[in-house]
Amino acid sequence: MSQAATARTIVAPLSKRVAVISDVHGNRHALDAVLDAIATEQPDELWCLGDLVGYGPQPNECCRVVAAHADLCLAGNHDLVVLGALSIHDFASDAAAAARWTQSVLADDAREFLTGLEPSSHRDGVDLFHGSARDPVWEYVLDEEAAWWTLNATSQPLVLVGHSHVPLAIELEGDELGGGLARGGTTVALEGARRLLNPGSVGQPRDGDPRAAYLLLEPERRAAFHRVDYPIDRTQAEMREAGSRGAARRGPLTTW
Ligand code: ZN
Numbered sequence: 001m002s003q004a005a006t007a008r009t010i011v012a013p014l015s016k017r018v019a020v021i022s023d024v025h026g027n028r029h030a031l032d033a034v035l036d037a038i039a040t041e042q043p044d045e046l047w048c049l050g051d052l053v054g055y056g057p058q059p060n061e062c063c064r065v066v067a068a069h070a071d072l073c074l075a076g077n078h079d080l081v082v083l084g085a086l087s088i089h090d091f092a093s094d095a096a097a098a099a100r101w102t103q104s105v106l107a108d109d110a111r112e113f114l115t116g117l118e119p120s121s122h123r124d125g126v127d128l129f130h131g132s133a134r135d136p137v138w139e140y141v142l143d144e145e146a147a148w149w150t151l152n153a154t155s156q157p158l159v160l161v162g163h164s165h166v167p168l169a170i171e172l173e174g175d176e177l178g179g180g181l182a183r184g185g186t187t188v189a190l191e192g193a194r195r196l197l198n199p200g201s202v203g204q205p206r207d208g209d210p211r212a213a214y215l216l217l218e219p220e221r222r223a224a225f226h227r228v229d230y231p232i233d234r235t236q237a238e239m240r241e242a243g244s245r246g247a248a249r250r251g252p253l254t255t256w
Pocket of ligand 1: 023163
C-alpha cells in the first residue's frame with residue numbers, strides 16, 4: 001500500500017468547499033474583486049451559473065478569466081443570445097443593444113468557450129440552473145410559485161440558480177417554504193431542509209446593494225453570502241468608452 005493510500009484511510013477527507021458566482025455580465029473589475037476575495041478562502045472549486053457576457057464592457061476578458069478558474073460553468077440567456085443560439089428579439093431594447101455590441105467584439109476564444117456551455121448541470125447533491133428547473137434559460141425564480149416548482153421538480157438537497165441577480169436563500173421543509181432575500185453577511189445552515197440558493201450577481205446586482213456578490217458553499221453544512229466593493233467608476237468609464245449601453249445601469253430593485 002502506498003503512503004498516499006495509507007494517509008487517505010487515516011485522515012478523514014475535508015468537506016469540499018465551493019465558491020459560486022453568477023451573472024458576471026462583462027464586468028471585469030467586479031469579477032477581479034470577487035476572485036481576489038474568493039482566493040483568500042481557498043475553496044476546492046469555483047462554479048459559475050452563467051451570463052458571463054452582456055451589458056458590460058469586457059466580455060472577452062471575463063470569458064477568459066472564468067474559463068481559467070471555473071471548474072463548472074453554465075450558459076446564461078445573454079451568453080446564448082450573443083452566440084446566436086437564441087434570438088436577439090427575445091430581449092428588450094437595452095439588452096438587445098448590449099448583445100449586438102458584445103457580438104461585434106466577441107473574440108474567437110471567448111465564443112469557443114461559451115459555445116461549450118449548457119444552462120443546467122449537476123454535481124453530487126446539487127442541481128444547477130441558470131434560470132430554473134422549469135426553464136433553465138429564461139425563468140426568474142423570484143416568487144414562491146417559481147421556487148416551489150423548481151424545488152418540487154428536483155430531488156437533490158441543494159438547488160443553485162442565477163439569472164435574477166438577486167441573492168436568495170429559500171428552504172423547503174416538509175410542505176413549508178421559507179426564507180427569501182439573502183443580504184451580504186447572511187450565513188445559512190444547510191442541514192435539515194432542502195434549499196434553493198441564488199448567489200446574486202457579480203457584475204450587475206439588482207437588490208439595492210451595488211457591491212459584487214458571491215456565495216461560499218460547504219455542501220450539507222452551510223452557505224455564506226458575501227459582497228465585495230469594486231471600482232464601479234472604472235467599469236462605467238470603460239462603458240462610456242466602448243459606447244455600449246447598459247453596463248452600469250442598475251435594474252429595478254427586486255424583492256422577494
Ligand atoms: Zn444575468
